[in-house]
Amino acid sequence: MGAFESDVVVVGAGPAGLFAVFECGMVGLKCHVIDALDAIGGQCRALYPEKPIYDIPGHPKLLAGELIERLEAQAAPFAPVYHLGRQMVSLTRDPDNVWRCGLSDGTTIRAKAVIVAAGCGAFGPNRPPLPGIERYEGDGGGVHYFVGRREDFRAKRVVIAGGGDSAVDWAISLAEIAAKVMVVHRRPKFRAAPDSEARLKALAEQGVIELVVPYQLHGIEGDGHKMTAVIVATLDGATRRLEADFLLPFFGLAMELGPIAEWGLGLERGTVTVNPATMASDTAGVFAIGDICAYPGKLKLILTAFAEAARAAHSAHSIVHPDQALHVEYSTTSGVPAG
Numbered sequence: 041m042g043a044f045e046s047d048v049v050v051v052g053a054g055p056a057g058l059f060a061v062f063e064c065g066m067v068g069l070k071c072h073v074i075d076a077l078d079a080i081g082g083q084c085r086a087l088y089p090e091k092p093i094y095d096i097p098g099h100p101k102l103l104a105g106e107l108i109e110r111l112e113a114q115a116a117p118f119a120p121v122y123h124l125g126r127q128m129v130s131l132t133r134d135p136d137n138v139w140r141c142g143l144s145d146g147t148t149i150r151a152k153a154v155i156v157a158a159g160c161g162a163f164g165p166n167r168p169p170l171p172g173i174e175r176y177e178g179d180g181g182g183v184h185y186f187v188g189r190r191e192d193f194r195a196k197r198v199v200i201a202g203g204g205d206s207a208v209d210w211a212i213s214l215a216e217i218a219a220k221v222m223v224v225h226r227r228p229k230f231r232a233a234p235d236s237e238a239r240l241k242a243l244a245e246q247g248v249i250e251l252v253v254p255y256q257l258h259g260i261e262g263d264g265h266k267m268t269a270v271i272v273a274t275l276d277g278a279t280r281r282l283e284a285d286f287l288l289p290f291f292g293l294a295m296e297l298g299p300i301a302e303w304g305l306g307l308e309r310g311t312v313t314v315n316p317a318t319m320a321s322d323t324a325g326v327f328a329i330g331d332i333c334a335y336p337g338k339l340k341l342i343l344t345a346f347a348e349a350a351r352a353a354h355s356a357h358s359i360v361h362p363d364q365a366l367h368v369e370y371s372t373t374s375g376v377p378a379g
């Protein structure tokens with residue numbers, strides 16, 4: 041909790057928001073960055089950190105997680121203040137025309153310009169309805185909804201629950217390093233890409249992965265801090281106890297525009313309508329970039345978001361310093377100014 045002042049508030053620490061911090065820094069603007077997730081990186085880190093991206097200019101092949109590390113490093117000289125694990129819930133204007141951003145933990149940040157880089161909205165995992173599961177979530181507990189560092193699973197016993205791409209892809213990937221991988225799914229057919237499903241089943245036949253089918257999650261055992269086993273059950277109520285160090289439930293992410301819908305911005309089908317020449321929304325001082333913004337011809341790609349971030353930073357400069365003309369300089373000329 042706390043009360044802060046900033047030039048710019050960036051809502052969302054996905055690739056668009058992170059690059060906006062860099063571009064704002066290049067024109068002398070300081071940023072506070074808010075994200076509902078505990079870690080920066082948006083979809084890249086939460087959904088596909090170990091998948092290669094092939095359409096980042098100048099990088100023929102780059103892992104999504106690596107892209108985020110590089111964007112973080114690029115933004116670091118400008119010392120952004122990150123507020124993670126907190127939603128931005130309100131956006132109101134103070135009498136002096138400065139925006140007041142309210143966070144879910146009671147923190148407030150005042151800024152003249154706000155860049156909304158909120159992707160599909162704040163997102164979080166669909167939690168299985170297991171009593172007491174929250175006690176085992178996060179570091180040390182054993183229940184994770186995202187794979188941050190694959191190495192954490194080396195030589196561990198892992199239960200993966202779900203039948204979609206994430207469940208199947210991570211089962212195949214972790215089988216290379218884990219002591220044991222068990223996949224719990226309620227039917228024999230998976231909803232993953234056919235090639236991946238075939239690989240999963242081949243690994244199961246070789247005994248590398250155990251398919252726990254048709255079962256559903258039923259309970260978690262542990263000492264209240266660290267899980268020791270997962271209880272699964274058939275529809276008939278027959279149960280099995282799977283001793284495990286980790287449970288990875290992959291039941292998709294709930295993505296909701298959430299509070300953004302209440303901020304009075306012009307919206308169209310869950311996206312913020314902007315003028316692509318400035319990235320300005322219909323509300324003075326509020327800009328939108330990345331997946332959350334819409335304009336004719338919009339491409340929902342990371343490379344598009346980068347250009348939008350540059351455009352928004354320049355527009356924000358004219359709001360924060362209306363009396364200062366901004367002369368565009370190449371970075372080769374200016375270098376990276378001290379933050």
Ligand SMILES: Cc1cc2nc3c(=O)[nH]c(=O)nc-3n(C[C@H](O)[C@H](O)[C@H](O)COP(=O)(O)OP(=O)(O)OC[C@H]3O[C@@H](n4cnc5c(N)ncnc54)[C@H](O)[C@@H]3O)c2cc1C
Pocket residue numbers: 051052053054055056057074075076077081082083084087088092093094095126127128129157158159160161162163298299300329330331332340341342343345
């Ligand atoms: C499997 C997969 C593969 C992909 N492959 C590619 C590819 O090869 N090339 C490519 O260009 N694109 C790819 N994409 C799309 C790309 O990931 C998105 O276009 C990109 O992540 C959008 O970036 P963003 O910063 O706009 O939003 P996001 O990455 O969605 O980040 C938005 C962040 O805002 C936060 N947020 C939202 N609302 C709030 C709030 N009220 N308070 C606090 N935080 C909030 C969210 O928690 C989230 O972390 C892929 C997507 C997926 C799912």
